Amino acid sequence: MKKTACWLGLLSVLGTSGAHAANQEIRALFQPDPSQPNKNVFINKTPNSGYCASHPAQCADNNMFSIQVPIRFSSFTPMFSGNGVWVKVPSEWRQLNVINHETQQTSIVEVRISGIGSKFQLSKPVTELTGQTDVLEGHRKLWTGNSWVYAPPPCQYSGVGYYSPTTYQFFWKTPQPGTCIKTAAFDVGHMSFEYLDIAYELRTPDPLSMSSGLYTGSLTYSVGRGSADFTMGPFMGADDGNLTLDFVLDVQHTLKVDLPPGGNRITLQPEGGWQRWLNSGRAPERLFSDQTFHISASSRFKMYLECGSGTVTACGLWNEGTNYGTPIIVSVTLPNGLTDTSGRPVKRQELFPQESRAIVFQPGIYVDRKPGTLHFEIDKANTERILKADRGNRYSSTVVVIWDSEI
Structure with missing residues (x-):
């Protein structure tokens, strides 16, 4: 009697970076679990970086993962009182096809950006910009609506706010599409966002409907000003024009x-x-x-x-x-x-x-x-x-x- 074993899973394509584009791998895996025969889902194996690496319980409760992407935003002109930072991310669900190049079978993966964060750098200490002697109070006064731990709608508070005289690290949840605007209450001058912390959610296909092998596919987001998927508003330019998420589905069946x-x-x-x-x-x-x-x-x-x-x-x-x-x-x-x-x-x-x-x-x-x-x-x-x-x-x-x- 001949017996044949079949293996199936969700893995990742290694990303490459260039002057005008950034790539990030997303890995996941399906292996049948004898102790949970009804749990037929992919497990995300991409190592968390950024927000979820620091707050794993928060992300686990919200079925959320995060990656820190080396994309930098910088102001190309001084920012004055009344100017704003307009944070917008692709928080709606988007689809991509992944294909098994051996069998030509395709499946659909869905992804949405469910949170965004960074650390901004000021050109001068916040106490000098606001005239406050206390650093925390300076960050609170520099922007209308309090410091950057408080997210303007439709973004939501996540409890993250770390600061120094010239920096502030934040993270906001993005449950729905929209632009989250922080308006300067004082002249800010030049500022930059050193990286992007991106939280994401996945909807993966039913692995029981897929044949053995590796499935690969990519989803590209635009980065920059105007109508870009990721933007910090009209005063901020990005050093990468695109962010591509590369997927490989490696399903390991039995x-x-x-x-x-x-x-x-x-x-x-x-x-x-x-x-x-x-x-x-x-x-x-x-x-x-x-x-x-x-x-x-x-x-x-x-x-x-x-x-x-x-x-x-x-x-x-x-x-x-x-x-x-x-x-x-x-x-x-x-x-x-x-x-x-x-x-x-x-x-x-x-x-x-x-x-x-x-x-x-x-x-x-x-x-x-x-x-x-x-x-x-x-x-x-x-x-x-x-x-x-x-x-x-x-x-x-x-x-x-x-x-x-x-x-």
């Missing part, structure tokens, strides 16, 4: 079949055994045997037969004395959680020789070492024929049942 010891030797008998038939003097209705196996599966797979003897339509058993044959019917019953491609339970689904006639099955959940049954049968007409014609001779052959994840 397909494993186990037979009990001796389960590869099948003996066909009538209902109740041969003695019952011999005592009654009647021909049995059929000869059959049911063989239990255990299967673990998290991806689609196909089944078909390879025959030691037979025809293109059925495997056969051969009479050892006369070399005459009889067809044998092989079918399969699969455990709950595995269905045919129409979503129906699999009960005595007949299997056929040749890969071109393979039957495809699919999981609704991860099935971990659940029992199924192979059914071997000679029908009534052929049972009667061989018992009359070849009484006392043994029929034998080899039938290979194949589970194959390569679809």
